Amino acid sequence: MGPIVSAYETVIGLEVHVELATRSKMFCDSPTTFGAEPNTQTCPVCLGEPGSLPVPNKRAIEYLMLIGLALDCRIAPHSLFHRKNYFYPDMPKNYQISQYDLPLCVEGHLDVDVDGVERRIGITRAHMEEDTGKSLHVGTTGRIAEAKYSLIDYNRAGIPLVEVVSEPDVRSPLEAQRYLTELRAILQTLGVSDVRMEEGSMRCDANVSLRARGTEALGTKVEIKNLNSIRSVSRALTYEIDRQQKALDGGDAIVQETRHFDENTGKTHSLRSKEEAFDYRYFPEPDLVPIEAGDGWVAEVRAQMPELPRARRARIASEHDLTPEQGAFVAASPSSVQYFEALLASGAAARDAAVWMAGELARALNEAGESIESARVPAADLAALIAAVKEGTVTLSSAKKAFQDAYTAGKTPLQIVDERGLQQVSDDDAIATVVDEVLASNQAEVARFRAGEEKVFKFLVGQVIKATKGQASPQVVDRVLRARLGDS
Amino acid sequence: MPLALKDILCIDGVRTTAGSKILEGYVPPYDSTVVKKLRGAGVPIVGKANLDEFAMGSSTENSAYGPSRNPWDLARVPGGSSGGSAAAVSAGFAPLGIGTDTGGSIRQPASLCGVVGVKPTYGLVSRYGLLAFASSLDQVGPFARTVEDAALLLEAIAGHDRMDATSIPEEVPPYVKGLESGVKGLRVGVVSDWVEGEGVQPGVTERVRAAIESLSSLGAEIGEISLPSFRYALSAYYLIAPAECSSNLARYDGVRWGLRAPEAKDVVEMNVRSRTAGFGDEVKRRIMLGTYALSAGYYDAYYGKAQQVRTLVIRDFEKAYERFDVLLGPTSPTTAFKIGEKADDPLAMYLNDVFTIPSNLAGAAAISLPCGLAEDGLPVGLQLLGPPMSEGLLFKVAYAYEQARGPVDAPPLWGRS
Numbered sequence A: 001m002g003p004i005v006s007a008y009e010t011v012i013g014l015e016v017h018v019e020l021a022t023r024s025k026m027f028c029d030s031p032t033t034f035g036a037e038p039n040t041q042t043c044p045v046c047l048g049e050p051g052s053l054p055v056p057n058k059r060a061i062e063y064l065m066l067i068g069l070a071l072d073c074r075i076a077p078h079s080l081f082h083r084k085n086y087f088y089p090d091m092p093k094n095y096q097i098s099q100y101d102l103p104l105c106v107e108g109h110l111d112v113d114v115d116g117v118e119r120r121i122g123i124t125r126a127h128m129e130e131d132t133g134k135s136l137h138v139g140t141t142g143r144i145a146e147a148k149y150s151l152i153d154y155n156r157a158g159i160p161l162v163e164v165v166s167e168p169d170v171r172s173p174l175e176a177q178r179y180l181t182e183l184r185a186i187l188q189t190l191g192v193s194d195v196r197m198e199e200g201s202m203r204c205d206a207n208v209s210l211r212a213r214g215t216e217a218l219g220t221k222v223e224i225k226n227l228n229s230i231r232s233v234s235r236a237l238t239y240e241i242d243r244q245q246k247a248l249d250g251g252d253a254i255v256q257e258t259r260h261f262d263e264n265t266g267k268t269h270s271l272r273s274k275e276e277a278f279d280y281r282y283f284p285e286p287d288l289v290p291i292e293a294g295d296g297w298v299a300e301v302r303a304q305m306p307e308l309p310r311a312r313r314a315r316i317a318s319e320h321d322l323t324p325e326q327g328a329f330v331a332a333s334p335s336s337v338q339y340f341e342a343l344l345a346s347g348a349a350a351r352d353a354a355v356w357m358a359g360e361l362a363r364a365l366n367e368a369g370e371s372i373e374s375a376r377v378p379a380a381d382l383a384a385l386i387a388a389v390k391e392g393t394v395t396l397s398s399a400k401k402a403f404q405d406a407y408t409a410g411k412t413p414l415q416i417v418d419e420r421g422l423q424q425v426s427d428d429d430a431i432a433t434v435v436d437e438v439l440a441s442n443q444a445e446v447a448r449f450r451a452g453e454e455k456v457f458k459f460l461v462g463q464v465i466k467a468t469k470g471q472a473s474p475q476v477v478d479r480v481l482r483a484r485l486g487d488s
Numbered sequence B: 001m002p003l004a005l006k007d008i009l010c011i012d013g014v015r016t017t018a019g020s021k022i023l024e025g026y027v028p029p030y031d032s033t034v035v036k037k038l039r040g041a042g043v044p045i046v047g048k049a050n051l052d053e054f055a056m057g058s059s060t061e062n063s064a065y066g067p068s069r070n071p072w073d074l075a076r077v078p079g080g081s082s083g084g085s086a087a088a089v090s091a092g093f094a095p096l097g098i099g100t101d102t103g104g105s106i107r108q109p110a111s112l113c114g115v116v117g118v119k120p121t122y123g124l125v126s127r128y129g130l131l132a133f134a135s136s137l138d139q140v141g142p143f144a145r146t147v148e149d150a151a152l153l154l155e156a157i158a159g160h161d162r163m164d165a166t167s168i169p170e171e172v173p174p175y176v177k178g179l180e181s182g183v184k185g186l187r188v189g190v191v192s193d194w195v196e197g198e199g200v201q202p203g204v205t206e207r208v209r210a211a212i213e214s215l216s217s218l219g220a221e222i223g224e225i226s227l228p229s230f231r232y233a234l235s236a237y238y239l240i241a242p243a244e245c246s247s248n249l250a251r252y253d254g255v256r257w258g259l260r261a262p263e264a265k266d267v268v269e270m271n272v273r274s275r276t277a278g279f280g281d282e283v284k285r286r287i288m289l290g291t292y293a294l295s296a297g298y299y300d301a302y303y304g305k306a307q308q309v310r311t312l313v314i315r316d317f318e319k320a321y322e323r324f325d326v327l328l329g330p331t332s333p334t335t336a337f338k339i340g341e342k343a344d345d346p347l348a349m350y351l352n353d354v355f356t357i358p359s360n361l362a363g364a365a366a367i368s369l370p371c372g373l374a375e376d377g378l379p380v381g382l383q384l385l386g387p388p389m390s391e392g393l394l395f396k397v398a399y400a401y402e403q404a405r406g407p408v409d410a411p412p413l414w415g416r417s
């Protein structure tokens, strides 16, 4: 969003679907393994075989309860499963078991830091439902209507899904991004989901509307479906806000509809209007009994609550005297805290550990497209590298290079230092030789320095370090160079 | 003792039709819990018995595989929807039968065929592997020629099942052990609107009155009761059952099993053509009725209201059981009717279940047992109703009456037609 204050206020509500990481599915004993051979993780229940019946997974309900408690929701003492009826081939029963008007978790909130400003986003509800299978439509368009034939994989059918619905309290794509990042961190900390958006274990629908600034009534909303990364949410919202703003400015009405976001073009386009909306004919699922969440059960689940990201961030930042940014990075997930603590256990200072994690480690992970759980340089090896820098045996710039190479080569950073001879050169004589060469080939600069142009000195230091491929100790270079220039 | 199984319960590797063309060629890959229990009890299943399509009907005429006939008069219906099982037991093809009762589908055919039929408490017998018609009402139960055999069979199939979330997690008491303890001092409430009600055949009233006298002479205390909410029960049932059926039968779409219409241009046309060809008229009627009742804007007026009636029925039963231990009335207003007689009049057909439906709505127990022949020479069924989990009590009363009544005639199977 640009700096210009728009005449409109943006109103965004987010619906997040999270696949729970239970071992078995929501209503049967089938495993939830991702990426298995199609139709091998199934049984009569999740295939909707005639006569089969659903039996709820207690663990999944407890995971939902844990999510609700982490979002400060009220846990309804009596909640129900409903049937959502519609025909689609990848849904074996042609209805989805889902919570409807009596969800387990209601009226919560999530506090999000948006560039130093605290924003409280209301949580309308968090409820439980079952996932569908996956269709592959074979044909030119990849759409079911034009398909030559379709293949269906029911491995995903019946995997427990939690839907977290926010109030329309989000005011910008940036806030949406922060909300989703925080929600993901919470889910990860609770250990209830893999929250891998690229594998579809976390998906997001966004409702967005504009209203004249200062007014209360909500504008006509548009729903953008199936956004599969936090970045997509932000891009789709940015596009959609702009589209709606232009339409309103041009005197056009916004049509209430569902839109799809095209990753390639960065645009949204209409899927169906409100008139075409389905009538899901919800009614209470007669094959299941109500969920009775008594105080005892809720207390039992609450007792399993780990330290949440917000508290963790504050604790780590204050315990180790880190900046809020460093604290936020280190405490981003349980795995990153683990990594940080392992660095400390191996002797690294907290500040150094935080700087390395937020810098080189983050870059390496980002480039490899990996998360910290699968970091290829173990904390102990990074700690050894940090120690070497501290001791002065490796320069910081060599260490960074060694770290990145180690990451791709699958070796320890110190192995790379050894193999490539990246040890810091602090031997005066060796450095003096290089200094003399540099002075000889930069006569003009030497003259300028002597004429009083101090800033040339930095340039000369740089040349020496460059000539040693970054291995020369900057302190030694500084000392030798000043001595040679007769300046000490 | 061999058993006839209603063809709506799955046997692993054995074709299951539910009396419908839509399941053409369908072979379930698993055993229903009832079948597992029967195997465990060493009961051989001699065959699968005919039924109204997906258990929707009261005459076993709505089967894609043709109607079943009543062993007492082959021109007449055996009742339904478990007509095949009832007829098999009545005719002596098998001493035991298994049926399902959603609105009377065990008790009414038991009545029309002159055998014992039990509708157990909802949740007493597992529904796992039973092709669902109306999930909140469906219940599996036994047919037998004697009360003792019915009690034995129920002992074998009842009990908690972790595969059915609505299964009652209680131990099944031994029914047979308490059979002979008599009815002295037991309070029996006669549902007066049923015994003398409009449309009740005089011969039915007469046989039920005789049964009441018999129980009275055995020491039971007889009283009368009127249950006003029950007059709405039929309407409520014909909203709830179709609503659930419209959803339960959605999975028969030609995608995974059974009939698939060939050469459809897309999946929607394939769904529509498969379902159009696969389902019979009565099933279609109920799917449409149920779909309508659940539609946005109609839900509260239909499905919602029906659920309120259901609560009223439960409350009326509860009040009745403050005064009485069991209730009593006829099972069906008439004896067996002629094949084709009501086939074109759904409402007349639905009225067959007017005395049996309340027990389903309340999830309660009930039993039908023969109480002699009416003026037309056809069997009349006596219905005993009790609160949930009262099977032991009902068996005791039924057994006492059965002993006093003496053995019943066998049907003159080949005599008439």
Ligand SMILES: [Zn+2]
Binding pocket: A025, A028, A029, A030, A041, A042, A043, A044, A045, A046, A047, A158
């Ligand atoms: Zn399964």
